[in-house]
Amino acid sequence: xxxxxxxxxxxxxxxxxxxxxxxxxxxxxxxxxxxxxxxxxxxxxxxxxxxxxxxxxxxxxxxxxxxxxxxxxxxxxxxxxxxxxxxxxxxxxxxxxxxxxxxxxxxxxxxxxxxxxxxxxxxxxxxxxxxxxxxxxxxxxxxxxxxxxxxxxxxxxxxxxxxxxxxxxxxxxxxxxxxxxxxxxxxxxxxxxxxxxxxxxxxxxxxxxxxxxxxxxxxxxxxxxxxxxxxxxxxxxxxxxxxxxxxxxxxxxxxxxxxxxxxxxxxxxxxxxxxxxxxxxxxxxxxxxxxxxxxxxxxxxxxxxxxxxxxxxxxxxxxxxxxxxxxxxxxxxxxxxxxxxxxxxxxxxxxxxxxxxxxxxxxxxxxxxxxxxxxxxxxxxxxxxxxxxxxxxxxxxxxxxxxxxxxxxxxxxxxxxxxxxxxxxxxxxxxxxxxxxxxxxxxxxxxxxxxxxxxxxxxxxxxxxxxxxxxxxxxxxxxxxxxxxxxxxxxxxxxxxxxxxxxxxxxxxxxxxxxxxxxxxxxxxxxxxxxxxxxxxxxxxxxxxxxxxxxxxxxxxxx
DNA sequence: CTACTTGGGTAGAGTACACCATAGTGTAC
Numbered sequence: 001x002x003x004x005x006x007x008x009x010x011x012x013x014x015x016x017x018x019x020x021x022x023x024x025x026x027x028x029x030x031x032x033x034x035x036x037x038x039x040x041x042x043x044x045x046x047x048x049x050x051x052x053x054x055x056x057x058x059x060x061x062x063x064x065x066x067x068x069x070x071x072x073x074x075x076x077x078x079x080x081x082x083x084x085x086x087x088x089x090x091x092x093x094x095x096x097x098x099x100x101x102x103x104x105x106x107x108x109x110x111x112x113x114x115x116x117x118x119x120x121x122x123x124x125x126x127x128x129x130x131x132x133x134x135x136x137x138x139x140x141x142x143x144x145x146x147x148x149x150x151x152x153x154x155x156x157x158x159x160x161x162x163x164x165x166x167x168x169x170x171x172x173x174x175x176x177x178x179x180x181x182x183x184x185x186x187x188x189x190x191x192x193x194x195x196x197x198x199x200x201x202x203x204x205x206x207x208x209x210x211x212x213x214x215x216x217x218x219x220x221x222x223x224x225x226x227x228x229x230x231x232x233x234x235x236x237x238x239x240x241x242x243x244x245x246x247x248x249x250x251x252x253x254x255x256x257x258x259x260x261x262x263x264x265x266x267x268x269x270x271x272x273x274x275x276x277x278x279x280x281x282x283x284x285x286x287x288x289x290x291x292x293x294x295x296x297x298x299x300x301x302x303x304x305x306x307x308x309x310x311x312x313x314x315x316x317x318x319x320x321x322x323x324x325x326x327x328x329x330x331x332x333x334x335x336x337x338x339x340x341x342x343x344x345x346x347x348x349x350x351x352x353x354x355x356x357x358x359x360x361x362x363x364x365x366x367x368x369x370x371x372x373x374x375x376x377x378x379x380x381x382x383x384x385x386x387x388x389x390x391x392x393x394x395x396x397x398x399x400x401x402x403x404x405x406x407x408x409x410x411x412x413x414x415x416x417x418x419x420x421x422x423x424x425x426x427x428x429x430x431x432x433x434x435x436x437x438x439x440x441x442x443x444x445x446x447x448x449x450x451x452x453x454x455x456x457x458x459x460x461x462x463x464x465x466x467x468x469x470x471x472x473x474x475x476x477x478x479x480x481x482x483x484x485x486x487x488x489x490x491x492x493x494x495x496x497x498x499x500x501x502x503x504x505x506x507x508x509x510x511x512x513x514x515x516x517x518x519x520x521x522x523x524x525x526x527x528x529x530x531x532x533x534x535x536x537x538x539x540x541x542x543x544x545x546x547x548x549x550x551x552x553x554x555x556x557x558x559x
Numbered sequence: 560c561t562a563c564t565t566g567g568g569t570a571g572a573g574t575a576c577a578c579c580a581t582a583g584t585g586t587a588c
Contacts, residue, residue: 025571026560026561026571027560027561028560029560029571029572030560030561033561034560034561058562059560059562060561061560061561061562062560062561063560063561064561099586099587100585101585101587102585103585103586104585134579135579136579136580138577138578138579139577139578139579142577142578357573359573359588360572360588361588362572397575419588420574420575420587420588421575421576421588423575423576423577
């Protein structure tokens with residue numbers, strides 16, 4: 001039986017091909033919009049289909065209904081099949097290249113017969129693109145750079161993907177009874193934001209039997225005590241074999257790394273001995289350091305008080321700050337999001353939908369803000385759970401936020417973030433951010449660098465100046481927990497802490513499920529040694545209210 | 560293609576920016 005996800009994918013694929021073929025852009029848009037409507041549809045999709053009730057979903061008209069019903073009935077779409085015939089498969093891949101859209105790809109295909117990335121790269125290198133009408137040297141170079149980046153990025157996966165992979169490996173390895181003990185190690189154990197390989201340490205009882213059983217699960221190569229599985233995931237998998245407890249612990253430390261960290265501590269790997277990691281650190285005259293913090297950056301920190309092990313954990317989080325709802329581009333109602341927060345043990349929340357200039361995200365004009373605020377108060381009264389009236393206000397090109405000061409003053413909590421105009425020189429971007437930080441109503445600088453891991457570089461700005469300004473202006477810094485962002489980069493956390501900055505770790509959730517992404521932000525915070533006391537989400541309700549009124553007066557709900 | 564308004568027809572996300580070409584298009588957010 002097809003499910004919601006299959007239909008969304010089908011509609012998006014149809015839109016892509018229509019776009020490539022130069023179909024009417026509103027028709028293409030209708031398919032894209034239809035996919036979005038279904039993505040946001042809250043009810044039971046399968047039953048809506050079987051009850052023939054799709055016409056109740058806004059954005060799904062006659063045409064799309066026919067496509068969906070057909071797909072449910074016969075498992076395919078005749079429209080999609082027809083569209084697809086004669087379109088090479090690589091076209092989809094080409095759409096993934098930044099700077100290349102349907103129109104340009106169409107020209108490349110019809111003029112030069114380019115139908116995949118390999119051919120495109122070759123044509124660029126032969127200078128054939130620059131000769132086409134509408135193309136030039138700059139475009140050609142940009143495409144080459146993008147292809148290069150794609151190749152680099154394909155060697156990594158994001159943290160949550162690595163975790164997913166690891167889960168699959170663990171469930172398969174658990175079938176092999178010669179494995180007495182198993183532990184994740186390497187980049188994933190250190191909570192790195194991107195991972196280039198998966199690593200496990202195994203304690204094995206019988207090597208021959210183990211290898212025999214392993215070959216039933218994986219195709220592997222063996223070299224010394226290390227087994228590598230190359231073509232199972234997009235990144236390689238390494239199993240490090242040990243046969244005694246002591247060996248297991250030593251290997252765990254060595255493979256956890258990082259290499260630079262261990263050599264910086266002058267860890268003599270031959271001398272490593274002990275029942276567990278704590279003992280091993282102790283025997284070498286070091287305090288135990290949690291895996292996440294075992295990085296080169298740790299060794300560069302001068303202020304001793306910053307080097308205590310991070311005590312951040314999910315159970316200390318009381319405030320769910322910065323999340324979205326159906327009002328802007330979220331997939332759940334405010335009411336549902338609050339239920340999600342309550343279920344997860346949060347004690348209060350601040351809804352921060354997009355502001356009015358975020359048109360692409362259905363941002364809120366003043367009138368709609370008022371409506372959401374009203375609802376927030378209602379929910380607060382009904383559920384006896386504090387719902388702060390927040391906003392994620394766009395930082396405009398020159399640094400002002402996109403509501404008047406008067407209007408801004410009516411929010412309980414203001415996140416300021418950049419969502420457009422990323423390409424500015426460092427000086428301009430820095431002063432743009434500075435102005436936003438100096439705005440008296442700004443409480444939090446959202447995803448400070450704008451990076452999208454493995455996809456978009458951070459914008460250029462003077463990070464030190466910005467972190468200094470956050471400290472000076474009492475503006476907290478976000479560690480956006482979305483695995484695509486993990487922004488602020490953990491490498492800057494020690495510097496910010498030294499300056500006395502406060503932090504806020506937020507899932508930027510666009511659905512109930514995404515609230516759980518907060519754990520990746522916590523891992524990232526732990527990498528910088530962050531303490532609960534430095535994270536405003538760990539404040540209790542009274543402390544958080546106090547934080548909100550540290551600079552400006554704010555009117556909370558009347559008791 | 561969809562929604563809305565009207566009973567057949569029309570509008571539909573807005574905008575900055577890079578690039579190529581020297582006025583306009585394509586793309587991304």
